[in-house]
Amino acid sequence: MNGNVLRFPNNTSFIDVGNKVYSSYLPDETLMTRQFRSVRTRTTVRVNSKGDTIVRTIREPVIDHTLYRGDWEISGYLGSGGWRINTPEGIASIVRNGADAAGRTFTHLWYVRDRLGSVRTVVDDEGTIRQCTMFYPSGLPVQLFGTERVSDRAHIGNRWSNFAGLGWHDNTARWHDAILDRFTTPDPKSADYPSFSPYTHCAANPLRFTAPTGERPIVYIETNSWGHVFLSTGEGASLTVYTYGRYGNTWKNIPSVGSTAGEGILIRLKGNDAQRFINDEDKRFGLNAFTFEQDKDAEINAYFDNILQEKSADPSNKRDVKNIGKGIVIDEYNVVNNNCVTTTLNAIQAKTPIKSSVSFSLRALISERYHSKS
Numbered sequence: 407m408n409g410n411v412l413r414f415p416n417n418t419s420f421i422d423v424g425n426k427v428y429s430s431y432l433p434d435e436t437l438m439t440r441q442f443r444s445v446r447t448r449t450t451v452r453v454n455s456k457g458d459t460i461v462r463t464i465r466e467p468v469i470d471h472t473l474y475r476g477d478w479e480i481s482g483y484l485g486s487g488g489w490r491i492n493t494p495e496g497i498a499s500i501v502r503n504g505a506d507a508a509g510r511t512f513t514h515l516w517y518v519r520d521r522l523g524s525v526r527t528v529v530d531d532e533g534t535i536r537q538c539t540m541f542y543p544s545g546l547p548v549q550l551f552g553t554e555r556v557s558d559r560a561h562i563g564n565r566w567s568n569f570a571g572l573g574w575h576d577n578t579a580r581w582h583d584a585i586l587d588r589f590t591t592p593d594p595k596s597a598d599y600p601s602f603s604p605y606t607h608c609a610a611n612p613l614r615f616t617a618p619t620g621e622r623p624i625v626y627i628e629t630n631s632w633g634h635v636f637l638s639t640g641e642g643a644s645l646t647v648y649t650y651g652r653y654g655n656t657w658k659n660i661p662s663v664g665s666t667a668g669e670g671i672l673i674r675l676k677g678n679d680a681q682r683f684i685n686d687e688d689k690r691f692g693l694n695a696f697t698f699e700q701d702k703d704a705e706i707n708a709y710f711d712n713i714l715q716e717k718s719a720d721p722s723n724k725r726d727v728k729n730i731g732k733g734i735v736i737d738e739y740n741v742v743n744n745n746c747v748t749t750t751l752n753a754i755q756a757k758t759p760i761k762s763s764v765s766f767s768l769r770a771l772i773s774e775r776y777h778s779k780s
Contacts, residue, residue, distance in 0.1 A: 442470040444570040525559045544587035629692040639703040647680040650749040653727040670739035709756045
């Protein structure tokens with residue numbers, strides 16, 4: 407087993423003798439390839455002219471290889487495999503109707519999910535049900551309709567692998583045995599969360615954190631510094647952080663700052679950059695996290711996107727903020743009446759007033775995001 411700098415291993419999982427799973431990751435923990443290897447035994451029995459019985463046993467390798475390139479999956483190897491793209495709504499597969507690109511079309515399958523994000527029904531473009539599934543609490547699927555699984559997305563949206571009778575959920579970070587209802591290996595990042603068992607998931611609270619919908623905004627408040635406030639929407643590749651402050655000419659963590667005003671700079675970070683910012687803020691200053699009852703991600707994204715689109719039209723508003731990223735001057739910051747708190751609240755209250763908030767552990771949140779595929 408060889409690991410990268412983030413301790414997310416390029417590893418080999420031994421299912422049993424002769425059956426292995428090989429996984430390969432980039433340093434940023436992106437899954438690139440997964441290969442299942444098994445052995446098929448073929449036995450032939452013959453009787454020769456002398457009446458002797460001859461038994462021959464041949465062990466043949468069986469290999470299932472998948473490449474991952476973002477949302478694209480290639481079953482097989484580049485140049486010879488079948489391509490398909492996965493989205494939260496369903497999958498689109500390329501059908502080759504000719505030798506050139508013009509002769510290729512897409513076939514679509516659409517997901518119907520339950521409140522946990524599990525794929526319960528798969529329908530085609532004509533509305534025909536191709537697959538219908540229910541799940542035990544452990545995530546073990548029970549096929550209700552359809553003799554063949556047309557999609558490998560199953561419990562809470564994770565991949566279900568039944569290669570050679572495996573029966574495990576592919577959670578990217580590790581495997582989950584749905585029959586025994588346990589993980590097959592410890593959490594690769596368990597050292598970062600010593601208060602939790604390395605074999606738990608979702609911060610040891612799956613009833614609360616099993617279904618990260620990514621539709622509720624989260625507000626973060628620094629606890630060991632000046633109390634900076636920022637918020638995030640979405641999760642995974644869609645995770646977006648919006649942080650506002652006087653990043654251009656003053657620094658909130660320098661006590662000698664005397665001015666209460668300055669450039670009001672809004673910074674938008676996405677995906678890995680957003681998660682890195684949250685992790686760094688928590689490590690440096692400590693964070694409390696709050697979320698809300700309503701699903702307001704789309705409203706907040708639209709609110710900030712409109713502001714950024716308008717203000718970024720003027721090139722003089724663009725700023726490079728040290729150690730964070732690129733920002734846009736959107737107004738004048740004032741520590742009394744136009745600050746990180748008011749900007750965050752304006753976004754949250756822009757369209758639909760919030761009803762109530764819920765506080766929870768940031769460590770649980772980070773663990774939830776890491777195990778959003780658990």
